[in-house]
Amino acid sequence: MNINSSQSSKTEVSRDDLYDQVWSTPMSRLAERYDVSGSYLARVCEALNVPRPPVGYWQKKEVGKAQPQPELPPAQPGDQIVWSKNKPIARSAGAVRQRQPNRKAAKGRDGRHPILLGVEKHFLKTRKIEEEEFLRPYKTLLPDIITSELCLEHAIKTADKVYRALEKTGHRVLFAAPDQKKLRRVAIEEREKPVGDRKYGRYSMGSIWSPHRPTVTYVGDVPFGLTITEMTERSTMRYVGGKFVREDSARVKGLRSRQLANTWTTEQDLPCGRLKLTAYSPIQGVEWEESWQETTKVTLGSMVDAIVRKLSSSKSRVSDLMNRAREEAAQRQRDWEESQECWRRDEDRRRIEQARSESQKQLSKIMEEWKLALSTELFFREAEKRIDGIDDDRRHILEERLKNARSMLGSLDPLDFLETWHAPHEIYVPKYSDE
Structure with a gap:
């Protein structure tokens, strides 16, 4: 596959083609052909799980002393398999690759799952929010965790426990690859008790942040989307001193009668500090969803084993739904093509x-x-x-x-x-x- 620089930004390259190219052309020359740096092209190879020649390979090859070319490992479910210059590359999961059942779950240097390393600073770098609202980070490629600042540490620890338990069972947890547009994130119900109209945010019109790509786990070849969200509860708010504060707060309780004269109350849905994990099918047309909620007495951490068992046992059911969705989509495509043929x-x-x-x-x-x-x-x-x-x-x-x-x-x-x-x-x- 011969690519010139004028075509490189528009050309999609499969991991098979990239593998052939990196073992037939030195990385520096290949990077020039794609008009990228050699280090970036190395990251592309890592994202697509493509082995590349070691340092000194081409010199040894000239004298017939190079090591044999390794085989291209098979793509794992969820791997990015296509790249082009004008599209992002998947974030490398490092040690998560080719995880086998019953092996120790991948950990970073601080013991966390790789996609959770250093995420606090990105969550805390947030757009302007009202007091007690959910964080709205500028960065969009983050784990699917919806939380307020007060609950951030608890949410990340819970996510880490869930992710590592899934990895230990052989179920990879990663961001949906950028070339897998078919994987979508569903709308998540953040209310602990969905009653009446939603009243989140000031004037009941607040928007909740969501990641650019869903966080998914693969049970075999079946993807499940994972969202951990802090739930909201209906709270009475009083407008005091230019902002709304909880009616049961110390500030409101400390006000005298004459100070309450020019205030008023409303209701809002505010983060309550309790988490909910929602597992869903990210495949369009597949309606499957399960959720687990914390209570004042039970945490998500204590439900991890049940969560893993449920996802494992649901593989067959969701796989059947995926096959049915594919058949229905194929039938819709045939019907559309027939209608287009009739129209023509x-x-x-x-x-x-x-x-x-x-x-x-x-x-x-x-x-x-x-x-x-x-x-x-x-x-x-x-x-x-x-x-x-x-x-x-x-x-x-x-x-x-x-x-x-x-x-x-x-x-x-x-x-x-x-x-x-x-x-x-x-x-x-x-x-x-x-x-």
């Missing part, structure tokens, strides 16, 4: 009739023009006959006029008229031979 045939018939009508109108117009030309010729012939019977002076003038008039008249040959006519098939060529 109808349009073809309409264009044929339109061409026939235009051709008939043109032919009628040509015949009328020929008839008019004939009548004009008869007029000229009659005029020529009568010119012979008049005096010379007047005849000379009329002969000159008749000559000029004849020069303005075109051909009277019906074949010349016929040559200007367009037959129906010349106006429109039918697309279907059976029409």
Whole structure:
């Protein structure tokens, strides 16, 4: 596969093609071809799980001492398999790759799951929010964790426990790869008790942050989306000193009667400090969802084993739903293609009739023009006959006029008229031979 720099930004490269290229062309030259740095291309290889030649490989190859070329490992479920310059690359899961059941779950240097390393600072770098609202970080490639600042540490620890338990069972946890557009995040119900209208945020119109790509775990080849969200509870809020504060807060309780005179109350849904884990199918058309909620007495951490068992036992059910969704999608595609084919045939018939009508109108117009030309010729012939019977002076003038008039008249040959006519098939060529 030969790529020049003008095409590199538009060309998609599969991991098989990339593997062939990095073992046939030195990385520095290949990086120039794609107009990227060598270090970036190395990251692309890592993201697509493509082995690349070690340092000194090409020099050793010239003298016949290079190590044998390793085979391309099979892609794991969830791996990115296509890359192009104008698209992002998957975040490397490092030690998470090729995880086998019953092996120790991947850990970072601080003991956390790799996708949770250093995420606090990104969550805390947030857009402006009202007091007690959910964090809205600027960074969008983060684990699917929805939380307030007060609950952030608890949410991350819980996510780590869930992720590592899944990894220990052989279920990879990672961000959906950027080339897997079919994986989508579903809408998550954040209310602990969904009653009545949602009233999150000031004026009940607050938006809740969500990541750019879902966090997924793979049970075999079946993906499950994972969202950990701090739930909200309905709270009475009092407007005091230019902002809303909880009615049961120490600040409100400390106000005197005269200080409450010019205040008023409303209701809002505020983060309550308790978490909910929602597992769902990220495949379009597959309706499957399970959730586990903390209570004042039970934490998500104590439910981890049940969560893992449920996801493992749901693989067959969700796989069946995925197959059904694929069949339904294929049927919808066939129905759409059939409807498009019917529309094209109808349009073809309409264009044929339109061409026939235009051709008939043109032919009628040509015949009328020929008839008019004939009548004009008869007029000229009659005029020529009568010119012979008049005096010379007047005849000379009329002969000159008749000559000029004849020069303005075109051909009277019906074949010349016929040559200007367009037959129906010349106006429109039918697309279907059976029409």
